[in-house]
Amino acid sequence: MKAKASGDFLCHHSFVVVCKHEWDHTLQDAIKSISIQPSLIGYISNGIALCGKGCVWDARAAFGITFLFTNQDSNAIHFLILIKAIALFSADQHDKAMMLIKEVAATAFKQECSALCAALTASNYDWAIDLYSVVINLNSASDAVFANRSKAKLGKRLWMEALFDSQKVIELNSLSHTGYNLKHAVLHGAQHYDEAIKTFKIMLSKLDNSPDTQT
Numbered sequence: 001m002k003a004k005a006s007g008d009f010l011c012h013h014s015f016v017v018v019c020k021h022e023w024d025h026t027l028q029d030a031i032k033s034i035s036i037q038p039s040l041i042g043y044i045s046n047g048i049a050l051c052g053k054g055c056v057w058d059a060r061a062a063f064g065i066t067f068l069f070t071n072q073d074s075n076a077i078h079f080l081i082l083i084k085a086i087a088l089f090s091a092d093q094h095d096k097a098m099m100l101i102k103e104v105a106a107t108a109f110k111q112e113c114s115a116l117c118a119a120l121t122a123s124n125y126d127w128a129i130d131l132y133s134v135v136i137n138l139n140s141a142s143d144a145v146f147a148n149r150s151k152a153k154l155g156k157r158l159w160m161e162a163l164f165d166s167q168k169v170i171e172l173n174s175l176s177h178t179g180y181n182l183k184h185a186v187l188h189g190a191q192h193y194d195e196a197i198k199t200f201k202i203m204l205s206k207l208d209n210s211p212d213t214q215t
Contacts, residue, residue, distance in 0.1 A: 023052035040069035041130050044083060048134070051087040056096075059087065083134055128152040143172035143179070150182045159190040177206035 027049035033042040043066045050059035063084045070076040088096050132149035150165035163186045169179030180203035187196035 023049045027053065040066055043069070044080075044134060047084065048087050048137075051091040051093075054091060056088070056091055056093055059091070060084075063087070079131065083131075086135070125152045125155040129156075143169045143176065146172065147178050147182060150186070154182070154185060154189065157189065159186055162186045163190075175206065175209075177203045180206055 026045060030042055030046035030049055033039065034046065043062050047059045047062035047066070050056075050062055063080070066080050067077060070080065085098075129149055129152045132145055132152065135145050136149070146165045146168040150162045150169065153162035153165060163183065166179050166182035166186055169176070169182060171179075173179065180199055184196050184199040184203055187193075187199055
């Protein structure tokens, strides 16, 4: 149990240093994590770090191993292909990245975040948080990605972390009510009722001003 906990810590820590582009540290953490407990997230982190260091062939091998953890789930496979494409694109492997994206499109992958949505639907919050974090750390996040990670963190009652993500949603799309709706849910869950009421009123004003609600 202690070894597995150490592996999980190193795995999650590798994501922290990914956003700082500290590829050597990321790679070290990923390798140590895999040596303790091979995991999907560990190999994803390994592949991202190798791409960051320009070791594209080694990165592709690492990403290849990730597919052993999908249990042949098509949503997970498609999402992993997208992660691999983003990492390769970041490593200036634009042609290879576009080929992967076309591969996904050719298999009728209609929703960019379907694997993540499946994780949320199944209340697999840890997995959803990890996968959304991959997208965010690769600087490919939209307000929808932060919104869905906030929902996952809400499910685990991680109030402060969910609040941060809801504020990012507001920052990225201030005209939408979604960020305020999430922020209200977080504040209410954390029992900050006065702030929750204020946020709820802002959310209502955003709904009133939404083009979809105007006649």
